[in-house]
Amino acid sequence: MDTQTGTVRAQAHPRVQTAQANGIEIAYEIFGDPSARPLVLVMGAGAQMLLWHEELCQALVDRGFFVVRFDNRDAGLSTHLHDEVPDVRAAAAGDLSSAPYTLEDMANDTAGLLEALGLDSAHVLGVSLGAMVAQTLAVRHSARVRSLTSIMSAPAVTVDWEAVEARPPATSREEYVEQVLQMFRLIGSPGYRADEARLADVAGRSYDRAHDPAGGVRQLLAIAASGDRTEQLRSIRVPTLVVHGEADPVVPVAAGRATAEAIADAELLVLPGMGHSLPRELWPTIVDAVVRTADRAADARAQ
Structure with a gap:
């Protein structure tokens, strides 16, 4: 561990590949046949790919997708901006000047990854912050997005900076795993039993790969610095699916409705019992909806 930054040094994984995109290095993994229709998955704040x-990725492969998952900047094995120190107290007072980047920069990262992979365009699916990145990609790089699936997201989010400041960074792998489990007990899906063994495994592996608490804060600053994007969303014209949990305590379902209302002809899928997580039991429903949205895009392109 770097005792000055609190960062666990990155560990490589044999499946992971890297690409230069938008001036940084993006770590990614691929699943399925490259000749199938491409689907890029964009993860949320503070989380790694x-x-x-893997089973969800395979379920999407089984439905005809070539799946790409990747680590956003400041997460996992992608570039971390360690020299940029987030000022949480200033952010709480409304000063966002310590934000080193915005959602537009993260969308440009994704566009750069598509280019590096030789993909002119792709279907794009994002969750939470990842959905905001996907939305921004569809605004800024519309030709690169065939269809958009936005899950548990919003046109604008107010970050609880006091809660961010009050949460101490984990000092060990075990403490981090317990923090993640406690978090999902609070924000997860009350209608479904959490798979805590899987969550603990992912949390432990994430800690081993590259644990960087400050990176997650920089991503939250990107959300705050990007402001309300409602008017930008009105420019999106690709087939869009908006999925939201009826019981989401982090991003209320009203935010999902607002997202769908802002995007022309968006399909809204509200799932009872779902919070700010993706329960395994809902994967078939979500996969079906993603396929349906991709098919809409294919039909539109054929006309």
């Missing part, structure tokens, strides 16, 4: 469960 490992949270996209």
Whole structure:
């Protein structure tokens, strides 16, 4: 561990590949046949691509997708901006000047990854912060997005900076795993039993790969610095699916409705019992909806 930054040094994984994109290095993994229709998965704040469960990736492959999952900047094995120190107290007072980047920069990262992979365009699925990145990609790089699936997201989010400041960084692998489990007990899906063994495994592997608490805060600053994006969302014209948990305590379901209302002809799928997590029991429903949205895009392109 780097005792000055609190960061566990990154460990490589044999499946992981890297690409230069938008001036940084992006770590990614691929699943399925590269000739199938491409689907890029964008993860949420403070989380690594490992949270996209391999079985979910395979379920999407089985439905005809070539799946790409990757670590956002400041997460996992992608570039971390360690020299940029987030000022949480200033952010709580409304000063966001310590934000080193915005959602637009993260969307540009994703566009750069597509280019590095030789993909002119792809279907894009994001959760939470990842959905905000995916939305911004569809605004800024519309030609690169075939369809958009936005899960548990919003046109704008107010970050609880006091809660961020009050949460001490974990000092060990065991403490971090317990923090993650406690978090999902609070924000997870009350209608479904959490798979805590899987969560603990992913949390432990994430800690081993590259644990960087400050990176997650920089990602939250990107959300705050990007402001309300409602008017930008009105420019999206690709087939769009908005999925939201009826019981989401982090991003209330009203935010999902607002997202769908802002995007022309978006399909809204509200799932009872779902919170700010993706329960395994809902994977078939979500996969079906993603396929349906991709099919809409294919039909539109054929006309």
